[in-house]
Amino acid sequence: MSTRQFVTRDGTRLAVETAEPVGSAAETTVVLVHGWTQDRRTWDRVVGLLPPDVRRVRYDLRGHGESAPAEPGTATIDHLADDLAEVIDAEAPSGRLVLAGHSMGGMTIMALADRHPELVRNRVNGVAFVSTACSGMDRMTLGLPGFLGNLAHRVERGLADLLTRYRGDRLPIGRIPANLAIRWLVFGRGPGNADVASVVDQFLRAHPASVGAFQNAISLHDRTAALATLRHTPSVVLAGTADRLCSPRHAQAIAAELEAGHLVLYPDAGHMLPQERAHDVAEHIAALCRFPLVTK
Incomplete structure (x- = not known):
């Protein structure tokens, strides 16, 4: 496992951690994208449960963890999607990809499909949307009546x-x-x-x-149409029934756009499924790694 400082095209420093498989070249890379106010440690309990023959990449989004703050005007989900494309190009320039995004990380993957559709069509072979939403985040009631x-x-x-x-x-x-x-x-x-x-x-x-600023960006997030790029990609949508931020209704809206998608709801679980249901999350990501190469 190695951690390095990666500098994006607009000069933002990101902390990127990559773990290579032992003894063989990786045909598949799993990229783990964390959510708002968190960092790559979101995946601590998941990353060690992933298949040993895959490359594992996780990093701190701009403005989070060990990465540099987002400069004014750059704390947007579009910028996060461009950062993700650059991290993929630097850490996994070839081979198939499985992407897993928690909360704002899932929104980042949707924006990647919107802004970099050829990358997604040509290389993404599976997606896990974990406790996230494609729209409807403009009125946060925290589940209160x-x-x-x-x-x-x-x-x-x-x-x-x-x-x-x-x-x-x-x-x-x-x-x-x-x-x-x-x-x-x-x-x-x-x-x-x-x-x-x-x-x-x-x-x-x-x-x-x-x-x-990212919270403002989340309130404007609407990438429902972008999910068409992932319509036939093997995918899973995971949500907790007690999630106050991204409810099962948000998960159902994502799954409705994905013909190859599978919706799983966890009773009594909240927003932090990578901690609360780490083994289940890891198993679903591992299953996506086992899918045969999808021709799109």
Whole structure:
């Protein structure tokens, strides 16, 4: 396993980690794309469960983890898609690809299909959409009804605006309140303390102005039409029934656009399926690696 600093065409430094298979050349590369306010550690419990004969690539999105902050105007899902295309070109320039995206990472894969359709048609042989959405993120109610849902939406919009104007390097919140908020917000029933701690640590490391701008980008996200590029690609759509951010309704909307897609809902699981259902997520990604090469 090696980690290096990769610089994109617009000069943004990304932390990229690549693990090569032992003793053989990789015919398949799995690229793991994390979500909003997280980093490549999202996949810690998944990456070691993937087939040993595949190359595994994961990286920190701009504005997250060990990567550089997103410069003003670049905290968009379009820029994330272009970054993903560049990472693929640098780390896996040939062979077939299996892409797995959690939350905003799934949105990034949809934008890749929109902005780089030839890359997707020619090389992507499987996609796992994990706790994500193709549209409908403009009104975040956190699953709360009526007045509470309206209040949650207003607070979310206000926080995004405040964060985009915040000039500090780290989010201005302590670990204890962050732990309580994240445990309620993104986990389902009975999360492990180590998993919560990891998600909190990733959250606290994210760059505030970047994540505020990305939250605005998520609210505008609509890549339903782009899923046509992946319509016949083997795929799986995974969601927790207790997900407050990307509900089963969002997962069903994605699956409806994918003729070769398979929808799986996990009762009582929340948004963080790579932690809450790591073995299941890994098994579904591994199954996509075993599909024969798709001719499109």
